[in-house]
Amino acid sequence: MILAIPQFYQNAFTASSAQSSAPPRRAYYSSARSRRSLTCLRPLVILRKIDMTDTRIYLDNSATTRVDDLVLAAMLPCFQNVFGNASSIHTFGQEARTAVEQARREVAGLIGADTREVVFTSGGTEADNSALWGVFRSGYRPGRHVITTRIEHPAVLATCKSLESAGAEVTFLPVRSTGQVDLADVAAALRGDTVLISVMHANNETGVVQPIREIAALARERGIVLHTDAVQSAAKIPVNVGELGVDLMSISGHKFHAPKGVGAMYIRKGTKFAPFMTGGSHERKRRAGTENVPSIVGLGAAARLAQERLAEMGSRVRGLRDRLEAGVLDRVTGARVNGTAERLPNIVNFSFDGLEGEAALIALDLEGVAVSTGSACSSGSLEPSHVLSAMGLRAETVQSSLRFSLCYHTTDAEIDRALDKLVKVVERLRGLSRRAAV
């Protein structure tokens, strides 16, 4: 079946305020799946025309967000009108350059950076890779010790493993049951040859915010470079590189209504950095590759919108998340919230006694509610969340977890309906396992 493009554009411009993203309406799951060889909860999908009456509820905004109508509108001219290469001298090129530099100002504005400190990338993963390799290879001071935490995104964890293969010694710090790293652990891990600390600003599974300012103070005293992965926090809470005191930072557009495949890296002026992507002299020689003008323009537009909406994220969206949380704790026995330290306003991670998270995810999806589990797809099998495990949760508690993540477009009605459906699903699944046990 073919996706009807004209209809798609029509939806892009006229979608309801709920902005419920509208991928395929029906999902089919493989029935013969064993626990560990299942196709990773990824539904087998059939492309269908987007349904304007779609009433599904998307509460998986930490995985990705729908491109905002205003972002799409800003991007569209860049595919066919402003199509020049931003490095070209002629007018076509200069128009593209102007668009890229406007976006750079918008991104710099979101994070409190100077425009010269913003480098566009293909997303959060590239920004994390570039930041870590860029500092490690720069040789700005002797040493090969790197500090990170056990709860980082794989974009940082796997890169740290690669750094180890290249001769680095990496300390992977534990976290407390609250989900936060202990400052005393950071201080104790510091060595004379520590060159880099990478600690995420907020965790993608629990939303827990890490004490970056305090870590920055420790790093600064010793001249150690500090990177933070702000992929989840940017556009959700105020993120200001000056106030945080970081030297490098990663952000990703698709987490705040820009398209997938675009992000940015902040590099504080004066930080020694060896480019990870080599080639031409784009991005002041810090990231080679022809600029992806439409996506960069989308990132800029999303950054501007995010700044305008930040206060509402902290009040209305936080209020919705709190209402969902209170409703679940009130109506579902054996429910608990994972991550009790300060959190982003849009994420809540629950565990439910006696529930299989993946079964609940599928049941909720069939009810039209999209969430995610505390499990990650890796090579076609489900790995229990390394984040919840690092917080000391027992394996069965980890397996029973579900993450709900909201966005600016989430409505009161969606939260109420999602809560009703969750209560129903948990009761039904628990009833089924009770019957299976007798």
Ligand code: PLP
């Ligand atoms: N870092 C964190 C904390 C994330 O949540 C993600 C994506 O989920 C990434 C990095 C990777 O970003 P991207 O999907 O843009 O490569």
